[in-house]
Amino acid sequence: VAFAANGYERATVRSIAAAAGVDPAMVHHHFGTKAELFREAIQLPFDPSTVVAPLLSGPRRTIGARVVRAFLGIWETPTARESLLGLVRTAMTNEAAAAALRDVLAARLVGPLVRALDVSDADLRATLVGSHLLGLGIARYVIRVEPLASTSEGRLAAAVGPTIQRYLTGSL
């Protein structure tokens, strides 16, 4: 939560301990340094394999909209949103967090999805999808630009779904 609210650089072990109502020494005892605490904290708020499998189980021609709905569904879950806000904010200035975000975009989440679709240019497709979803998440939940921030998930899935569909399965 401290990482989400303040970003990595401004969060201190002391402030994290205070927010948790525990002694800073206990945080150090359990997690070690702030860097180690951060690695714990940036565990994804979901298991990638449980996200990817249902996306692949429906019709291939509508996978784009399913991806957008799943992505927004994660962001709309308060605890997951806190984790994602912390990761995204920190990744802008901290190389460890940037590496974690690259890992999510390319290797752990979007990559396996694209590779399962058996298409050419899988890596470029994965990062195109990842870049659009990243921008959508930041614009809607971090920058909160209107009307995007208050547009319904269904409308966004209808608008953005065809883009994700083409990046995943169409001609580039």
Add this chain to the structure above:
Amino acid sequence: VAFAANGYERATVRSIAAAAGVDPAMVHHHFGTKAELFREAIQLPFDPSTVVAPLLSGPRRTIGARVVRAFLGIWETPTARESLLGLVRTAMTNEAAAAALRDVLAARLVGPLVRALDVSDADLRATLVGSHLLGLGIARYVIRVEPLASTSEGRLAAAVGPTIQRYLTGSL
């Protein structure tokens, strides 16, 4: 430059003065507080009207690819990239910078472009375009995820152009 490298919170007037080789008192004299210095620094590295007009002057059916090329062209200009990195990084945790970025996405750059196209849902279209470009810029230039980061501008314009085209002029 200090804002770009460190983000707003970690940059100090002292460090900014040191980088510029001047006395911190002189920075204070000319710019006042760090917040005022920041407002100076987040002036866009280009004049929005000179960007929008050429985009509108070509054929309407290829405006999407022109937008992507223009966007990447700005990021590929070193001084502009520094400004944009500073703005994007700071906007993640600082409300003044987030407001500036909302302003760029909705009012100053993409908004006027969309309104000139005389389409329905102009504001939603503008923020969809803005969110995708924002994500593309962050994934390519901040997070530097591969292969997106080293894909040619031409290939990206071909891949992303049709998306921007649909958000600008197509059915949502």
